[in-house]
Every structure is written in C-alpha cells, then in structure tokens.
Amino acid sequence: MARFAPPRGRARAVAALSAAVLAGCIAVPVLITAPAAASPAGDPVGVGASNDFSVESLPDGGWRVELRLDEPLPVRDAVPELAVDGRIIGTARESADGLTLSTETTDAAVTGAERVDVGWNGTVPDLQPSPQRSAAVPPTRKGPHKRKPVYTDPATPGRYGVERLDYNLGDSATTLTGLDNLPVELRAAVYAPARAKGERPVVVFLHGRHSACYNPTTRQTNNSNWPCLTGFIPIDSYLGYSETAESLASHGYVVVSISANGINAKDATNTDDNGALARGQLVMKHLDLLAKWNDSKGFPWSRHPLSGRLDLRNVGLMGHSRGGEGVVEAALLNAEGRHPYGIRAVLPLAPVDFGRPTLPDVPMAVLLPYCDGDVSNQQGQHFFDDTRYSVDDNVLRTSLMVMGANHNFFNTEWTPGVSVSPSNDDWSPANDEVCGSASPTRLTSAEQRAVGTAYMAGFFRLVQGGETAFLPLFDGTDGTVPSTGRAEVYTQAQQPGSRRLDLAPLERPTGNVSISGFDLGAYCHSVASRVPAGDTPCSATTATSKIPHWTPATFATSVPTSPVLRVQWSPASTSPQVRVALPPGDRDVRRYDALTLRVARDEAAVGDVDLDVAVVDRSGRTSTVRVGAVSPALDPFPASTNTPNGISRLGKTWLRTVRLPIDSMRGVDLRDIRFVTVRPATPTGGAYLSDITFDTPSVGGGGATGAAQVSIADATVSEGAGPGTATMRLTLSDRLGSAATVQVQAAASGSASAGQVPLLSFPVTIPKGATGARIEVPLVGNTAVNTASLRYKITISAPTGAMIGDGFAWLTVLDDDTV
Numbered sequence: 180m181a182r183f184a185p186p187r188g189r190a191r192a193v194a195a196l197s198a199a200v201l202a203g204c205i206a207v208p209v210l211i212t213a214p215a216a217a218s219p220a221g222d223p224v225g226v227g228a229s230n231d232f233s234v235e236s237l238p239d240g241g242w243r244v245e246l247r248l249d250e251p252l253p254v255r256d257a258v259p260e261l262a263v264d265g266r267i268i269g270t271a272r273e274s275a276d277g278l279t280l281s282t283e284t285t286d287a288a289v290t291g292a293e294r295v296d297v298g299w300n301g302t303v304p305d306l307q308p309s310p311q312r313s314a315a316v317p318p319t320r321k322g323p324h325k326r327k328p329v330y331t332d333p334a335t336p337g338r339y340g341v342e343r344l345d346y347n348l349g350d351s352a353t354t355l356t357g358l359d360n361l362p363v364e365l366r367a368a369v370y371a372p373a374r375a376k377g378e379r380p381v382v383v384f385l386h387g388r389h390s391a392c393y394n395p396t397t398r399q400t401n402n403s404n405w406p407c408l409t410g411f412i413p414i415d416s417y418l419g420y421s422e423t424a425e426s427l428a429s430h431g432y433v434v435v436s437i438s439a440n441g442i443n444a445k446d447a448t449n450t451d452d453n454g455a456l457a458r459g460q461l462v463m464k465h466l467d468l469l470a471k472w473n474d475s476k477g478f479p480w481s482r483h484p485l486s487g488r489l490d491l492r493n494v495g496l497m498g499h500s501r502g503g504e505g506v507v508e509a510a511l512l513n514a515e516g517r518h519p520y521g522i523r524a525v526l527p528l529a530p531v532d533f534g535r536p537t538l539p540d541v542p543m544a545v546l547l548p549y550c551d552g553d554v555s556n557q558q559g560q561h562f563f564d565d566t567r568y569s570v571d572d573n574v575l576r577t578s579l580m581v582m583g584a585n586h587n588f589f590n591t592e593w594t595p596g597v598s599v600s601p602s603n604d605d606w607s608p609a610n611d612e613v614c615g616s617a618s619p620t621r622l623t624s625a626e627q628r629a630v631g632t633a634y635m636a637g638f639f640r641l642v643q644g645g646e647t648a649f650l651p652l653f654d655g656t657d658g659t660v661p662s663t664g665r666a667e668v669y670t671q672a673q674q675p676g677s678r679r680l681d682l683a684p685l686e687r688p689t690g691n692v693s694i695s696g697f698d699l700g701a702y703c704h705s706v707a708s709r710v711p712a713g714d715t716p717c718s719a720t721t722a723t724s725k726i727p728h729w730t731p732a733t734f735a736t737s738v739p740t741s742p743v744l745r746v747q748w749s750p751a752s753t754s755p756q757v758r759v760a761l762p763p764g765d766r767d768v769r770r771y772d773a774l775t776l777r778v779a780r781d782e783a784a785v786g787d788v789d790l791d792v793a794v795v796d797r798s799g800r801t802s803t804v805r806v807g808a809v810s811p812a813l814d815p816f817p818a819s820t821n822t823p824n825g826i827s828r829l830g831k832t833w834l835r836t837v838r839l840p841i842d843s844m845r846g847v848d849l850r851d852i853r854f855v856t857v858r859p860a861t862p863t864g865g866a867y868l869s870d871i872t873f874d875t876p877s878v879g880g881g882g883a884t885g886a887a888q889v890s891i892a893d894a895t896v897s898e899g900a901g902p903g904t905a906t907m908r909l910t911l912s913d914r915l916g917s918a919a920t921v922q923v924q925a926a927a928s929g930s931a932s933a934g935q936v937p938l939l940s941f942p943v944t945i946p947k948g949a950t951g952a953r954i955e956v957p958l959v960g961n962t963a964v965n966t967a968s969l970r971y972k973i974t975i976s977a978p979t980g981a982m983i984g985d986g987f988a989w990l991t992v993l994d995d996d997t998v
Contacts, residue, residue: 232295243283244268246295251277253603254402254443255553256388256500256531256586258453258733260298263289267298270733273447277403300556301723301731302828326659331648333637334629334662337430339372344484350406350413350441353464357456359449363405363441367465368418370428370436371488378490380643381469382427383462384436385509386416387500387529388454389593391440393600400601405444413440414600419590420497423632427639433489437465439502446501451972452734452987453533458505459512462496466513466520492521495639499589503530503545503559507538510883511982515912519883524642526635529586530559533733535922535976536983537569538562540884542642543576544653546634547727548584549816550614550621552606555828557727563671564728564741567870568684569979573675574881575642577653580833581630582667582817583622585614589631594624613817613829620817622666630666642878654876655775655836669811671777671836673870675879680771682855683759683871685744691762696755697746699865704742705729717745717867718782724828726782734987735976737940738922743834747781747865757857759871766797767850771841771873774855777834778812781865788813788864792837794844795854802844805860810837813866834869841873888912888984889921889945891975897995898969907973907990909945909952911981919945919980923954925971925990945981964996 232246244261252259252273259271261282268289271280280297296303346369351362372379390400392407393414401411417438424434439461446454470491472483498506506525513519525538528546531554543566547557563578586605587593593602609616622630637649637660651658655672673679683692687702694700703717706729710716723730728741748755761768768774780788790813793803806813818830841849855871889911896905909921924940945952954973969992975983 232292234289234292236290241283242286242289243281244289244292244295245279245281246271246297248278248280251402252280252297254388254390254400255299255605256529257299257554257556258533260301262296262298262303263292264294265296265303267301267303271297275403275448277447300554300558301721326657327651329648329651329658329660331646332633332660332662333640333649333652334426334633334660336426337372339375339429339431341425341428342371342373344369344371355442355457355460355464357450357452357458357460358442358445358454361405361441361445361449363457363461364413364438365464365468366417366438368421368424368436369485370421370424370434371485372428372431372433375431375488377488378473379431379433379488380493380495380639381489381491382424382432382434382495382497382639382643383465383506384417384420384424384434385458385462385496385498385502385505386419386436386439386590387498387502388443388446389416389590390414390601391444395600398601402444405441413438414592416440416590416592419592419594419598420499421591422628423635426632426636430636430640430644432639432643433485435465435469437461439505453531454501455504455508455534458498458502459508462506462509463512466491466494470520490521493643494520494522495524495526495643496522497526497528497635497639498530499528500554500586501531503527503562504532504534507532507536507562510538510541511536511888511984514883514886514982515888515984516883521882523882524639526638527559527562528589528631528635529554529557530562531733532558532561534974534983534986535561535565535732535735535738536986537566537978538884539566539570539886539982540572540574540881542574542878542881544634544638545578546631547578547580548586548589548627549580549582549829549831550584550606551586552604552614553586555724556730557724557831558730558732560727560730560833561732561740563673565977567673568681568686569982570884570886571676572879572881572884573677574879575653575672575675575877577655577670577672579634579653579671580669580831580835581627581634582669583614583618583620584627584630584666585621588622588624588627591628597624610821611819611829612821613819613827626664626666630663630668633660633662634668645878647878650876650878655838656876669833669835671834672775672876674872674874675877677879678877679872679874680765680768681870681872682761685869685871686742691760693758694744694746694756695758696753697748698752698755699745699747700755700757701745702742703745703867704739706731709737709740715745717741717743718832720782722828725831727831727833732976734972734974735922735924735940736926738924738976739940743777743867743869745781745865745867747783748859749863752859755859757868759855761852761854766852768794768841768852768873769849770875772875773838773840774844774871774873775836775838776857776871777836777869778806779832779834779867780813780815781867782832784863784865786863787861788866789860790866791858791860792839793856793858794847794852795856796848797851797853798848800847802847804839804843806837807860809839810835812837832867834867884982886980886982887915887919889919889975889978889981890983890985891973891988892985893988893990895991895993897993899995904955905990905992907954907988909943909954909975910984911945911950912984914950915945915947915980917947917980919978921945921975921981921983922977924974924976926974943975962996964994 812835
C-alpha cells in the first residue's frame with residue numbers, strides 16, 4: 180500500500196544495490212547510475228524546443244522533456260506517457276492545470292528530439308511502424324465456441340422490490356492520507372431489498388477515473404478542481420451501475436455504489452500511486468460508516484434506515500478501472516485490521532494494476548473487455564497471474580475475456596446516448612472492423628451492460644450466496660445464460676487448492692517435467708525489451724495491448740511478468756513433446772472432474788495450430804484428446820486489417836483454460852496414471868502452455884488473508900567521499916512460517932520507465948522464521964559539489980509467501996560536499 184512522500188530533487192550519484200536478509204545473507208549485486216553531475220549554471224539550459232515541446236538539461240545531470248498541450252488530456256484510467264520520436268521514454272506527470280506533461284530521463288537521445296507525443300499503454304497512436312506481413316496461409320477461426328447452457332440466469336429479477344436509501348455527507352466530508360489529506364466526498368447510492376428480514380449481504384461498487392465535474396449548460400468538463408467550481412456540478416459516475424445493483428438487491432443484497440470524484444480530480448498530481456491507496460481507504464471509510472449505522476451509531480435523531488440490515492461478515496467488492504485496483508487495495512487494507520470485515524469476493528472490472536499486488540485467500544473474478552480502448556493493455560490480468568501460486572490458499576479465481584465490449588459502457592454515465600453528463604466511446608477508430616462502433620462483432624451498450632449484470636451479479640451470488648448454479652460461468656466449463664445474448668466470453672480459471680492436483684505450473688524447470696524435440700522449448704517471461712540476456716522473452720511486440728499477460732506494470736516495469744512454457748515446432752522437429760510425471764501417491768485421478776491446462780497459440784505461429792494431450796497409465800496405455808476438438812483456445816483472437824499504418828491493437832495473445840473431462844479418458848487405468856504428455860497435432864506451429872492440473876470446480880472458502888504483510892521503509896543517507904553503504908528495511912507483520920519472496924524495483928525519481936541506465940529489479944528472499952530483511956545499498960560517493968540529492972523510488976511487488984503492506988518507499992542520497 181502506497182504511503183510515501185512525493186519526489187524532490189534529481190539524481191546525481193552512483194550507487195550499487197545488493198540484497199541481504201537479516202537472518203542470513205543473500206548477495207544480489209546490481210547497479211544504479213545517474214550522471215555524476217554538475218553543470219555550474221543554476222538554471223536549466225534549453226537544448227531543444229519547439230512550439231509544443233522542450234528538452235532541458237538539468238544542472239545535476241539528465242534532461243526534462245516537457246510537452247505543452249492546447250487543452251487537457253481526456254480523463255482516462257490509463258497513465259499518460261511521453262514518446263520522443265515515436266519511442267516511449269517514461270510515464271508523464273501532469274501539471275495542475277493539465278496543460279503540461281513532463282518526464283525526466285538520463286537518455287541522451289532525447290536531445291535530438293524532432294517530435295514529442297503522448298503515448299498510452301506503451302504505444303503512440305498512429306505512429307507505429309508498418310509490420311512486415313507474412314505470406315503464409317492465415318489460421319482458420321472456427322467461429323463462436325459451443326457453450327453449456329446454465330438455466331438459472333443471474334439477471335432474472337428476484338422476489339424483492341428495491342428501495343433507495345442513498346446518503347450524501349458532503350463534498351468535503353473526509354480526508355484521505357493516500358490523497359495527501361485532501362478533502363473528498365462521502366456519497367453513495369444504496370439499493371436495498373424492500374421488506375427483507377434480517378442482515379443481508381453487502382456489495383460495494385467503486386467506479387473508475389472519469390471527469391469529476393461538468394457544466395450542464397456548456398457541457399464543458401473539469402477534472403482539476405474539487406469541490407466543483409461555480410457553474411459546475413459533480414458527474415454522477417457512481418449512479419452508472421443501477422441495472423446490476425437493482426438485480427442484486429432484488430435477490431436480497433444491499434448494494435452501496437460510492438462516489439470517488441474527489442480522488443479522480445486529484446490523483447494525477449497529489450499521489451505517486453495514481454490513487455490506489457486513496458481508493459482503498461475510501462472503500463474502508465464507507466464500510467466503517469455502514470458499520471456504525473448498522474449498529475444505530477452516528478445517526479443522532481432516530482434509528483438509521485440501514486440499522487440491523489447489513490451483514491458485514493459477508494461483503495463483496497466490485498471496482499471498475501482504477502476502482503479495480505482500489506478494491507484490491509481495500510481488501511488488503513482490510514486484512515491489516517484487528518477486526519476485519521468479511522470481504523469474501525472481489526471483482527475487478529477492466530482494472531488497472533499499476534503496482535502488481537496480489538490478493539490471496541479471496542475468491543476473485545477479473546473481467547477484461549476485448550475492445551478496451553482505455554486500459555487497452557488489460558494489465559489487470561496480472562491480478563490473476565500473480566496471485567495463482569502466491570500462497571497456498573483455497574479459493575476460486577478466474578479471468579474472463581468479454582468479446583465486443585469496450586471500457587466505458589459497463590457504466591451508463593460513461594455511455595453516450597444514455598448518460599446525463601458528457602461521455603464517449605473509448606474505442607477508436609470508429610470504423611475498426613472488429614471493435615468499431617458499427618462492427619457486427621461489437622456489442623451494443625445495452626448488450627454490454629447485460630453481460631456485466633450477468634457476470635457481476637452471478638459472481639457475488641455464487642460466492643456470497645452459495646448459488647452454485649452459476650459456477651459454470653466462472654470455472655472454465657463454458658457456461659452461458661440467456662441474458663448475455665450473442666456475447667462470447669472466454670475463461671481462465673484456477674480451482675481452490677483443496678480441489679486440484681497441480682502437476683506442472685510450467686513457470687520454471689522442475690524435476691517431473693521433460694521437454695524434448697521442439698525447435699524452441701523454453702520457459703519465457705515478459706517482452707523482449709524487458710528480458711535480461713540469456714532469458715527467453717514471451718513476446719517481441721511493443722504493442723502491449725496485444726499481450727495482457729506480459730504487459731509491464733507502471734511501477735514495476737522491469738519485474739518479470741507471467742512466466743510460461745513457450746514451444747515452437749516444424750516438420751524438422753524430432754518427436755517433440757512435453758512429458759509430465761505424476762508423483763507417487765497422486766496417481767489415482769478418479770476423484771477429479773478433468774485434466775486442465777491453459778494454452779494460447781504462439782504470437783509467431785501461422786496457419787492452423789493444434790495439440791494432442793494424452794494421459795498414460797502404468798501399462799503404457801494412452802488416452803488422447805485433441806485440444807481443437809474440445810476448446811477454441813488455440814484459435815486466433817480477431818485482429819483488424821483496416822487500422823492506421825496496418826497496425827492493430829487486436830489479435831491478442833491470451834491463454835484460455837482447456838478442460839479434458841476424466842470420463843472421456845477411456846481405455847486407461849485412472850487409478851494409476853503415470854504421465855501426461857502434450858504433443859503437436861499440426862506440422863508446424865507454436866504455443867504457450869501453463870498450469871497442467873487435475874481439478875474439480877468449486878468456490879472454496881476464503882476471507883481476510885492471514886499471510887504476513889511485507890512493507891518497505893524510507894531511508895536517507897549521505898553519499899560520502901568513497902565507498903559506503905545505505906540500508907533499507909523490509910518489515911513483516913508476523914514471523915514467516917515459510918520462505919517468502921518479493922520483487923524489488925529501483926527507479927530514479929522523475930522517470931518510471933525507459934531511460935534509466937539501468938532500470939533495476941531483483942528478487943529478495945526472506946527465509947522462514949524471519950521478521951524482516953534488509954536491502955544493503957553500497958554507495959560510490961564523490962567529492963563533487965552538487966545542488967540536489969539523488970532519490971530512488973523503491974517498489975516491492977509480486978510477492979510469494981506473503982502479501983504487500985506498504986509497497987513504496989524512497990531512498991534519498993544526500994550530497995555532503997561543500998564549496
């Protein structure tokens with residue numbers, strides 16, 4: 180959770196990082212460099228400028244790139260970036276008036292800049308080079324996949340009428356430390372089941388980043404001031420989920436949809452985590468308020484209308500876009516409390532994931548819209564990928580790709596023709612053949628909201644209400660309900676730990692897995708630009724919208740992402756196969772429903788791609804299933820051809836769960852299965868493979884995680900005249916029952932992406948029994964007189980064996996030289 184001060188000063192020392200643990204030493208030599216300094220002039224010297232951008236040298240080394248805008252950027256959930264001559268150099272900081280974007284960098288190439296542009300999610304609109312097109316035969320898409328009807332539809336109204344019990348305590352009702360203690364509103368729409376007896380499950384909705392205010396006469400929007408300026412009124416984003424809220428309320432749930440305009444207006448300039456902590460704190464403020472009212476406290480003149488009606492031991496959270504990371508943060512904050520609320524289900528909808536925290540022990544469903552034009556890199560996939568094996572928990576988690584859906588239209592107040600305030604279709608161009616507004620594969624706004632209601636209401640009723648009829652919508656068995664109409668939804672799912680046998684996560688080499696005969700058979704991670712020498716990248720593309728698994732996180736850009744097994748084959752390959760041995764004692768698989776794995780076609784593959792998956796018993800008898808016969812997972816996702824310069828953000832690579840039912844494995848002894856094999860079924864091809872497992876669908880049980888929280892503390896040292904050491908501490912909330920690992924990234928302040936030499940990341944392992952660890956920072960001091968301090972933003976993320984507490988800190992190296 181981000182609790183840190185904003186950066187002040189610029190880099191001008193040289194430091195090397197290594198990691199050492201309090202209970203034992205771990206040497207991880209790494210190097211942080213920045214120019215050693217010292218332009219004698221006190222003012223920045225301009226080295227390049229035009230009417231709209233400038234590149235200035237900084238007195239302590241490096242350069243500041245500034246882009247001046249004619250009008251503020253549209254308010255988006257994605258973070259803006261600056262690109263010099265078409266190349267992203269870092270995330271951009273917005274000025275208070277929204278008319279200037281700036282990034283600091285040590286990349287000298289910016290001094291020759293010919294143009295500076297705004298980028299989003301790693302790409303610059305309309306500036307990408309034309310790709311070389313293959314003359315090979317294109318793959319065949321087999322069309323919509325067959326799905327199993329679920330005859331109970333979560334969108335069907337329930338037996339209760341719905342009453343509104345909204346509250347509004349004012350635009351400045353509270354302050355949040357995660358927002359620099361600025362005032363924000365406490366306002367919510369409450370949908371309650373009329374005349375329902377007893378305490379009812381609670382679901383909290385949190386919208387994402389949209390303009391905070393608008394002028395109803397001029398239709399002008401404003402996202403720089405809160406409370407709204409005279410003549411402007413708040414945009415009611417929190418009212419945009421009424422259809423889903425009313426559906427849940429009619430079935431006995433109390434839905435509280437909260438307003439977060441105060442955060443939206445200030446998170447670009449008053450936070451360094453883009454508001455994740457503030458949003459989590461806002462959710463907790465509302466839960467505290469509801470708890471008081473439920474106990475008839477804090478409502479002076481009579482019993483509150485919600486008194487005695489809320490079961491805060493059974494809470495679900497839905498967050499849209501930046502609200503998605505916000506509700507994950509809320510669940511982590513809740514786990515820190517002495518008396519946590521019973522948060523039992525979390526649903527991030529088209530979410531951002533800037534810091535890569537994990538969320539163990541809570542059932543989670545991530546909804547990703549295929550035509551997302553805002554968070555187009557679908558970075559929220561990391562919530563699923565990073566949490567899968569972070570701790571040994573016992574809950575269902577799933578990720579779903581909603582074809583034809585964009586970012587905004589789940590919310591009526593973000594939908595043109597439906598909203599009261601100004602709104603837009605986030606996808607462009609409008610004539611895109613797959614996701615354009617007129618495309619036959621694009622869902623209408625009403626169809627998209629119907630899908631949202633079915634899956635959001637279905638998930639909370641499944642987990643909080645125990646309505647297992649809805650499990651096929653989420654467990655990878657390809658269920659569908661009438662209210663979703665023609666929408667296609669694809670699934671990845673991991674079943675609870677007690678209901679699965681993990682044979683091969685395929686994240687790294689293990690003793691029971693052999694890989695042979697492929698042209699390429701290697702464990703890969705990340706994108707080519709973020710992979711150290713000797714490692715295999717999973718993707719070579721710079722268009723991160725096409726690779727949700729390998730999207731670099733905003734605050735952990737060089738931390739490895741989503742390792743899987745990558746295989747490629749050709750007619751020259753020699754009997755290629757992946758062979759997985761079952762351990763003794765786990766060879767009787769009759770208690771499971773299916774053999775499952777996650778697969779996707781390799782991004783470099785052309786033509787048709789298919790695989791054969793087989794189980795082999797002790798006598799060598801084999802039962803084989805072809806993936807293409809039971810799943811479309813190796814079919815390509817649709818791509819556009821009519822895009823500027825021939826570049827499409829589509830044609831995504833996204834793993835899908837393939838389920839091979841146990842009862843289809845005939846002719847083998849299921850009491851003694853010795854091996855699982857995966858072999859090519861086409862002459863050429865390539866695939867990504869992950870998570871080979873025997874499992875049975877279930878929800879499991881969870882709540883506030885008991886995993887230890889790892890936090891990092893700020894540190895300030897003097898640079899010294901020669902070699903020295905700085906120490907940064909990792910603290911744990913409890914003694915570790917087993918070893919834990921966190922990924923550490925160090926980045927010079929002012930640039931969170933490319934341009935650092937180098938941008939550092941490395942793992943730190945904390946041994947069993949430890950209560951803390953330390954990162955030792957060997958410093959290479961100097962005797963040069965400089966005018967500013969070196970500051971590094973340190974991020975810890977993607978933990979295993981623990982969860983993230985305070986995930987951000989600052990290392991400040993003070994100049995101690997005098998004239």
